[in-house]
Amino acid sequence: MKRILLTTLGIVCTCYLFAAPGQPVAELIQRVEADVNGLNKVYIFQDSPEYYTRMRKYYNSILDEMQQIRFRELSTTEQVDYLLLQRNMRQEIKEIDLNAQAYTQVLPLVPFADDIMQMQIRRRRGDTPDAQQVAFTLNKVQQAIGTARGNAAKNTQLTAADFRKASAIVTSLQKGLQNVYDFYYNYDPQFTWWVKEPYQKVDSALSKYAAFLNFELADKADKSLDASGIKGAPIGKEALTDLLQFEMIPYSPEELVAIANREFEWCDKEMLKASAALGYGQDWKKALAKIKENYVAPGKQPELIHRLADEAIKFVEDRKLVTIPELAKESWRMFMLSREQQRFAPFFLGGASILIAYPTMDMEESAKEMSLRSNNYGFAHATVFHELIPGHNLQGYMNQRYKSYRGMFNTPFSVEGWALYWEMLLWDKGFHATPEEKIGALFWRMHRCARIIFSLNYHLGKWTPQQCIDFLVDRVGHEPFSAESEVRRSFTGGYGPLYQIAYMMGGLQLRALHAEVVASGKMTELAFHDTFLHEGAIPVEMFRAIITKQALSPSFQSQWRFAGALK
Incomplete structure (x- = not known):
């Protein structure tokens, strides 16, 4: 049994999902849902090379596992489950490939991404940080944000969608860095001493940079914007x-x-x-x-x-x-x-x-x-x-x-x-x-x-x-x-x-x-x-x-x- 929360305009409801016992495809569907939920809690940067690699491997493993199921022996309703799960796994891989391509496209706008991601990767298993090195890295990140901002303003090749993608990545990095800070601050004396001031500066810089990408550069590059002020993202035929x-x-x-x-x-x-x-x-x-x-x-x-x-x-x-x-x-x-x-x-x-x-x-x-x-x-x-x-x-x-x-x-x-x-x-x-x-x-x-x-x-x-x-x-x-x-x-x-x-x-x-x-x-x-x-x-x-x-x-x-x- 899995408990999930669904929200619509702030109204929260709770649902419980149950597997159908004795049905191999139904049980696999529930396992996939639970596995993906667990992996997403670990790999919190869902726009990152690490995430793309891990999830692509997982979805391919499910497709391989499905090859062992004897499709023709399934009932029609079980065959439908099989086809829909297969479709979803293939679509997930396709979307990962597209996201990875988009990430590579905007990587020059976020050259500091890996520095922040590595901090969170070490944090998620509770490694003791080198607090002085963390402070040094954050100072380097702050400088990199300033340089990236200047370069982004001069870039005429990227689209509005690219700038908004980069903005979303920066916001994700900001949340991931906060996750690191909240974990160690006030618990690790050295971390608390060294990191407080550089963290606050980087947090502020990330927030401003995300807004700059989303509300200035993206709007400037958005050819679909008009007097309505409604910002969308036309996806093409x-x-x-x-x-x-x-x-x-x-x-x-x-x-x-x-x-x-x-x-x-x-x-x-x-x-x-x-x-x-x-x-x-x-x-x-x-x-x-x-x-x-x-x-x-x-x-x-x-x-x-x-x-x-x-x-x-x-x-x-x-x-x-x-x-x-x-x-x-x-x-x-x-x-x-x-x-x-x-x-x-x-x-x-x-x-x-x-x-x-x-x-x-x-x-x-x-x-x-x-x-x-x-x-x-x-x-x-x-x-x-x-x-x-x-x-x-x-x-x-x-x-x-x-x-x-x-x-x-x-x-x-x-x-x-x-x-x-x-x-x-x-x-x-x-x-x-x-x-x-x-x-x-x-x-x-x-x-x-x-x-x-x-x-x-x-x-x-x-x-x-x-x-x-x-x-x-x-x-x-x-x-x-x-x-x-x-x-x-x-x-x-x-x-x-x-x-x-x-x-x-x-x-x-x-x-x-x-x-x-x-x-x-x-x-x-x-x-x-x-x-x-x-x-x-x-x-x-x-x-x-x-x-x-x-x-x-x-x-x-x-x-x-x-x-x-x-x-």
Whole structure:
């Protein structure tokens, strides 16, 4: 059993991961997770030649060990475990190689790195330091930082990504040096005498140098920066293609944009119908503006969220769409997002809890008004169940209790795809009864399409952050405040480059699979949904392989062109 902490905007929850007894691949997966956790605690400089060498050796040893497992004797679900573990090990090695290459590229910016790393390497086993030599080395490091800073300012060959990489390495070195200092200071008399003053000078120099690299040199070299001030890191087509292959999405970025535009066309047609029903004819933006006026007073939003959560649960249970454990209905919670958090998340967030965005007293009046309009009744009706039940909350609840060892394979195409799939399914089932509720649901579906288009165009180097913001305002009808927050979250919120496309594409995968096995009569909706929740948040193509008992091989390559199955 392994205990891990997951944090979302400061909210902490605890999960426990259990192996499946008697399953060699499942047990190996848990061992790998425990081993990597242990190694990462020892080798704390994860951008260092030592780390690259050690982890590359470890991942290769797991691949070698897997060769001893008789793949054809495994059940389909065990074969899926095998393929996913093999995929992850190969991807880890690939990322190590890329990181090692990037480290070599920026090494002239951190010529003092090895001096600091060697101190920490000796510390981790408690070696008695030569305190006078440590002080001498720190004085040398301080001088090297000054020289490196001067040379960095003259370097015109490095990119913004290089400078930010170097800044991250410097911050890591600063933390590693603090680890050394905190270990010996006040315990080792000689260390305490000799090292205090040089340490404080180097600590300050490292902090200033990291900021210089990140906020001056990187910004100066960043060709994607614009008036929005949002700092991202466009990764380019080659890296996007590699990530799509890893996520088992066999489409090019351009094909995904085309799919998003196709889905947008459906949204446009339905939005015009709902606009006409509300009395605004073809002017859907006026209809959207009208529903934005229907919001509850400050202080009343949590009460509305509770009511909408109960309505969604009743709707799903009455139609026997998915099994909802009583404890799942009892154990979800809610929290309010702060003003600062809403700069990155202007709407709900969710999981174990639902995190509510609504005006705070310290907001400017214009921001308060936009927050009210952005969290109106119609929008909330379409997203509370996305965050809670049957969306993220239910999925997270089940993933902790069934095949939880698959946690390392979690993908946003399954996590966000599951919640988005329910937006589609509940639309089909008539959950949104009024024109206002339909417009709210269509706003979000258009938003998911727009996320694909703006995020891929940004990473392909075609759009700037401000163009992304303008697209959300003009094409979807976002408030400027929420559009800016969404783009900031997309590019600086710690999400991967494919995260924003995962909502719609994961939802379309599940929708296509629903058509294949439910509409055809091979499975009931209840069985389909329950089985998905019991298999973990793995790539949807792998779930498809399990329920269709697909013949697999160790050389499996993703090839499911799911979008072609949708009308």
